[in-house]
Amino acid sequence: MTQETTQAAGRPRNAEASDALKREALRLVREQGYGVSIAAIIKAAGVSRQTLYNRWSTKAELLLDALFELADMQVAIPDLSQPGPRRAVLTTYMREVFHHVRKDADLLRIFISQAQSDPAFRAVLYDRFVEPRDLIVVDVLRDAQARGEIAQDRDPALISAMIHGAFWYRLLLDLPLDDDFAAALVEDAFRGAA
């Protein structure tokens, strides 16, 4: 048991090839847009076509991995053990999400686009991007309910869908996702007496 993971038979994968592919793919897409060709990516990474397709089944899956690994996509999960109004917590969270998204908004739009004609990719995107963020917002909203900040009879999952939906709607229509919009969204979601 000297190797980190159980060593399979045969020639091992070249980890540097994986790193180079992710790095060069993300760099080229940021520089030239998603239209950059696979040929250009493998040339920049110095590997063959098959080496890419041994690791990822589509360009979109390569870029999704690249973005999650090389861009700091992960936003800090709100700490609900701390005191203070949950409305402020959610505003801060959504502002951070928008902030991170703004840097690679084009790529995120392309991911949602690709998911529409590739069910496998839709599932991956859902598991890695959509559901985690949805669960975080639902948790904050439930806590807000417990604290009496929003009415008991409302459905946190529905509110989360409206917040994330408005986020996607503006993203896909190429409209700005700024701090004011995040605040307005949360304000409206928390509006009214508990």
Next chain:
Amino acid sequence: MTQETTQAAGRPRNAEASDALKREALRLVREQGYGVSIAAIIKAAGVSRQTLYNRWSTKAELLLDALFELADMQVAIPDLSQPGPRRAVLTTYMREVFHHVRKDADLLRIFISQAQSDPAFRAVLYDRFVEPRDLIVVDVLRDAQARGEIAQDRDPALISAMIHGAFWYRLLLDLPLDDDFAAALVEDAFRGAA
């Protein structure tokens, strides 16, 4: 002045070719999905490739025209001169929108998808689909505000973005768009005292 519109010089366009293209394109896409090839569409329509591209610049634009002309995409605009709560009016409207969308949900998802890599198509989709529906909802919400059904300090455009956003969010995630969801959406949008 015997012709309906001013007759340009040269050979006139064959209107039947346009009709056949829209009809066969929509039929084939409904039967086989958007992946159906241009070659199959022009063969079914009995025209040449160039005849299609003389009329539409992409497959998506052909299908958008086809859907708007051949599927009854237009939902009745709510009559705000009638009495009665605007909440019910909006619920009915959103249910009708969902009902129409359900028949060609795959195609609508593809339109949003294509709009992400084709700015010209995004503009067309926005003008013909997004903005008209947005304006209708904003009008109903403004009327609801005037009638005291929702608070004066809320922003109808934001509420519409949350409603349509949640609609798109569920559409793009391939989750059901049913009557219950329409009602829940409108109920939450109208919640709280005016």
Next chain:
DNA sequence: ACAATTAATAGACCGCAGTCTAATAATGAA
């Protein structure tokens, strides 16, 4: 009749993502 103009046709062509093939390279096991 004839010229000018625009449409329609068949089919070649381009660049693309993704697949496939055949040869070679690197590893563990026997």
Next chain:
DNA sequence: TTCATTATTAGACTGCGGTCTATTAATTGT
């Protein structure tokens, strides 16, 4: 050492949307 196994490589190949070319057809104006 040899074998089995998996990775890598170069490059051919497929099917696609969309473009381009050359030829022919239909219309208006003179």
